[in-house]
Amino acid sequence: MFRYKLSADSDHSMLSIEGDIDIDGTELIEDEITPALMQYSSVTIDMGEVMFVDSSGIGLLIKMIETLKEEGKTIKMKFIRPEVNEVFEMLQIQDIIGNEVFDN
Amino acid sequence: MPSIVSRGKTVQQALDIALEMLETTKENVFIEIMEQESRGLLGLGAKQAVVRVTLKEPPVVQEGTDSENIEQALESIRLYTGYEKKIPGNRIDGKAEIEGDLAGKVWIQEGVIRCMDVPNQYPLITPMKNVVLFKNGVQIEKTTTVTERDTFNVEFKEECQPPVWNLSLDDKKMTAVLELQPGFKRTHYLKDQSPGIHLLLSVDEVITPLFIEMQDVLNELEALGVCHGIVHEQIAAACNALAPGSFVVARGQEPLQGTNGYVKPLFQSDEEQRVMPKEREDGTIDFREIKQFPSVREGVVIALVVPPEEGTPGIDVTGNQVPPEPVYDLHLKLGEDVSLLEDGSKIVSLKPGRPRLFHKNRMSEIAIVPKLVHGSDVDLLSGNIHFQGDVEILGSIQDGMRVEADGSVTVRGNVNMAHVNAGQALWVHSNLISSVISVGKGSAVTAQLHPLLSELDEKLDLLRNAVIQISKATAFKATDFEKKGLYPLIKVLLQGKFKLLLEKIYEFNKIISEGTDEAHWIEYGAALRKAFLNPVSSSLNQIKDLDYLYEETRKLLHSVQTQEQDHVSCQFAYALNSSVYCQGDVYIQQGCYNTKLYSGGMLSVQDYLRGGDYYANEGIRVSEVGSVGGGMTKLRVPADAEIHIGKAMEATIIQVGKQVRQLTQETAHVRARLDKDGILRLV
Numbered sequence: 001m002f003r004y005k006l007s008a009d010s011d012h013s014m015l016s017i018e019g020d021i022d023i024d025g026t027e028l029i030e031d032e033i034t035p036a037l038m039q040y041s042s043v044t045i046d047m048g049e050v051m052f053v054d055s056s057g058i059g060l061l062i063k064m065i066e067t068l069k070e071e072g073k074t075i076k077m078k079f080i081r082p083e084v085n086e087v088f089e090m091l092q093i094q095d096i097i098g099n100e101v102f103d104n
Numbered sequence: 105m106p107s108i109v110s111r112g113k114t115v116q117q118a119l120d121i122a123l124e125m126l127e128t129t130k131e132n133v134f135i136e137i138m139e140q141e142s143r144g145l146l147g148l149g150a151k152q153a154v155v156r157v158t159l160k161e162p163p164v165v166q167e168g169t170d171s172e173n174i175e176q177a178l179e180s181i182r183l184y185t186g187y188e189k190k191i192p193g194n195r196i197d198g199k200a201e202i203e204g205d206l207a208g209k210v211w212i213q214e215g216v217i218r219c220m221d222v223p224n225q226y227p228l229i230t231p232m233k234n235v236v237l238f239k240n241g242v243q244i245e246k247t248t249t250v251t252e253r254d255t256f257n258v259e260f261k262e263e264c265q266p267p268v269w270n271l272s273l274d275d276k277k278m279t280a281v282l283e284l285q286p287g288f289k290r291t292h293y294l295k296d297q298s299p300g301i302h303l304l305l306s307v308d309e310v311i312t313p314l315f316i317e318m319q320d321v322l323n324e325l326e327a328l329g330v331c332h333g334i335v336h337e338q339i340a341a342a343c344n345a346l347a348p349g350s351f352v353v354a355r356g357q358e359p360l361q362g363t364n365g366y367v368k369p370l371f372q373s374d375e376e377q378r379v380m381p382k383e384r385e386d387g388t389i390d391f392r393e394i395k396q397f398p399s400v401r402e403g404v405v406i407a408l409v410v411p412p413e414e415g416t417p418g419i420d421v422t423g424n425q426v427p428p429e430p431v432y433d434l435h436l437k438l439g440e441d442v443s444l445l446e447d448g449s450k451i452v453s454l455k456p457g458r459p460r461l462f463h464k465n466r467m468s469e470i471a472i473v474p475k476l477v478h479g480s481d482v483d484l485l486s487g488n489i490h491f492q493g494d495v496e497i498l499g500s501i502q503d504g505m506r507v508e509a510d511g512s513v514t515v516r517g518n519v520n521m522a523h524v525n526a527g528q529a530l531w532v533h534s535n536l537i538s539s540v541i542s543v544g545k546g547s548a549v550t551a552q553l554h555p556l557l558s559e560l561d562e563k564l565d566l567l568r569n570a571v572i573q574i575s576k577a578t579a580f581k582a583t584d585f586e587k588k589g590l591y592p593l594i595k596v597l598l599q600g601k602f603k604l605l606l607e608k609i610y611e612f613n614k615i616i617s618e619g620t621d622e623a624h625w626i627e628y629g630a631a632l633r634k635a636f637l638n639p640v641s642s643s644l645n646q647i648k649d650l651d652y653l654y655e656e657t658r659k660l661l662h663s664v665q666t667q668e669q670d671h672v673s674c675q676f677a678y679a680l681n682s683s684v685y686c687q688g689d690v691y692i693q694q695g696c697y698n699t700k701l702y703s704g705g706m707l708s709v710q711d712y713l714r715g716g717d718y719y720a721n722e723g724i725r726v727s728e729v730g731s732v733g734g735g736m737t738k739l740r741v742p743a744d745a746e747i748h749i750g751k752a753m754e755a756t757i758i759q760v761g762k763q764v765r766q767l768t769q770e771t772a773h774v775r776a777r778l779d780k781d782g783i784l785r786l787v
Contacts, residue, residue, distance in 0.1 A: 020581065022581055022583060022584060023583070023584040023587065023588065051579060052579050052580070052581045053579060053580060053581065054580065054581040054582065054583050054584045055584055055585075055588075055590075055592040055593035055596065056584040056588060056592045057584075058592075058593075058596055059592050059595060059596055062596065062599070081579065083577070083578040083579035084579040086577050086578070086579065087574060087577045087579050087580050090570065090573060090574050090577060090601075091574065091596050091597060091600055091601060092600040092601040093596075093600060095600045095601070095603075096596070096599045096600040
């Protein structure tokens with residue numbers, strides 16, 4: 001489970017996640033966060049406080065980013081912890097959601 | 105001239121003392137009075153007389169050759185040069201072997217330190233490495249003087265290593281091996297040196313070998329129970345060996361194996377019929393004419409039954425008999441139209457036809473394969489042909505027709521847009537046009553599915569490993585595996601890293617659904633679907649489900665690649681737009697256009713392959729591949745096989761194992777294979 005903070009200025013939003021991105025966050029991501037982010041043209045996800053992920057959580061994250069990208073939004077992920085990045089690399093996430101999400 | 109200064113109460117007294125010391129008389133000396141005696145007063149201040157006495161001339165050396173004379177002469181010389189009295193100790197040896205001037209020098213003779221003293225000049229010795237020197241009972245480590253009064257001892261370290269040996273029997277008690285590490289004794293001795301004023305003492309070493317005793321070896325052999333096959337020369341060699349080694353000191357006699365019973369055919373068997381094409385220097389292929397199928401009349405002896413022959417037992421080194429492997433009787437199954445003579449030694453044909461002998465496990469089966477000869481074309485008039493034996497068609501097989509035979513099928517004409525299934529062999533004297541051919545067990549579908557199955561086998565293994573690896577990652581939680589199984593993770597993998605796998609699964613599924621009635625493909629296809637194409641209720645819940653699927657894939661691939669059968673082959677002149685599956689070798693006398701071909705054995709093409717996809721399990725040999733301006737021609741073999749092409753045009757794709765290369769220009773003498781590092785080499 002995780003907590004999140006959403007801050008914004010006009011067009012750009014910053015989503016800070018604290019905790020584990022896992023199956024328990026399904027409703028949070030699908031019903032709350034994704035719709036909330038729709039109103040901005042770009043979002044930066046601060047992953048600094050994310051320690052653990054499970055396979056469902058990763059799936060949710062991917063789905064969210066894909067949905068937003070379809071709507072023409074720009075997504076960036078920052079401050080990914082090395083252990084979490086290790087999992088991302090093993091799954092080759094950048095091939096799924098695009099390299100530009102990770103370019104900083 | 106040497107002189108002596110002496111003192112005495114009076115000059116006369118001093119003089120007497122001096123003369124006595126010099127052992128001479130007044131006549132031979134000069135006398136100098138250096139101080140007169142003085143009485144002093146009242147007994148005080150009395151002084152002694154001091155006299156200097158100098159020898160006038162050296163004494164005359166007496167003539168004589170005996171050692172007494174020499175001694176005297178030497179003594180006189182000594183007297184002349186020094187005043188030391190001769191003291192027994194490090195006496196000089198009067199023998200003539202010692203050369204050179206010895207006075208004031210030290211030398212080593214026969215390991216003993218000797219010297220000759222002179223006053224005010226002391227010879228020196230220095231003990232070097234390994235020399236433990238004692239002078240008068242005290243160890244000396246540095247340079248020291250040598251006089252005849254001193255007693256010297258040198259201590260040496262003696263190193264002794266006894267031989268180490270070990271006698272052992274092998275598991276089968278067929279050999280007794282003596283492992284030996286010879287021993288040695290290392291002794292030192294002081295090196296002799298010629299006289300010098302300063303010698304550096306050094307040692308030499310002598311290594312003497314220490315051998316083992318033959319009796320000890322014999323005793324040990326007895327203790328181990330070895331009584332047969334003892335090789336005395338080897339024991340002797342070991343007892344004299346200077347280097348470590350192993351010696352086989354006893355050897356038993358291996359049993360002579362017998363032969364199992366078997367059938368000896370009097371016709372050319374299927375195995376003998378297999379011929380490999382020759383490659384000429386220019387890269388073209390030349391295969392000798394494939395012989396015709398054997399054919400016999402009725403009442404002919406077609407094979408002999410050879411009874412089993414027992415072997416002879418051997419003897420191990422402990423004297424025990426070692427039985428040979430048991431021999432087995434022949435399991436013979438008599439098939440159609442053959443008969444075994446009463447004495448059990450001969451098999452006779454009861455009808456004309458093709459004799460066929462094949463072996464499966466321990467069973468041999470022999471039969472006469474009946475033959476159906478069809479005098480004309482196979483067409484709508486004649487109908488399809490199904491026959492449990494051989495079929496010979498003197499004409500062609502026409503559009504839409506089907507010929508199926510358990511044995512071999514021979515077609516004198518063409519096969520046009522038709523289906524042919526032969527259980528054992530297919531020989532088409534002319535061409536295959538837009539036809540589907542299948543020879544052996546398996547089918548055309550197999551030809552298409554096999555490469556895909558191969559890829560699935562490889563990728564599923566990688567998928568398994570990826571899942572295991574990710575599960576172990578520090579930041580990864582496996583908590584949702586229980587609720588949702590592996591599928592969420594696999595889904596992500598199929599989106600990214602394993603996108604290709606998903607494509608292959610779709611392709612595989614499509615081919616199966618399009619038409620095959622072979623159970624093993626259908627079942628496998630269903631398993632794949634349930635695992636990967638079923639997000640809602642995937643069969644993959646735990647790792648072991650993925651393991652199981654991988655195992656099934658492996659087994660299927662293995663069984664497709666190694667179908668057990670007697671030799672299957674397919675031969676034709678030319679194929680166009682056809683699909684050919686053959687479990688065994690394929691020989692093509694001209695070439696192929698745009699054909700899909702699978703061979704479980706070797707594909708040999710006399711002339712060319714232009715367009716199409718060709719796979720052969722044991723390798724491809726072809727003179728020419730590709731065409732200018734033509735489409736792609738793909739040649740594939742497994743990793744352990746080779747592709748030889750006399751001349752390959754560009755747009756030829758070569759695949760060996762997983763390595764693929766597309767030629768960008770015309771290349772001659774291609775020998776595609778994987779080297780020891782797994783790199784694809786073309787020439």
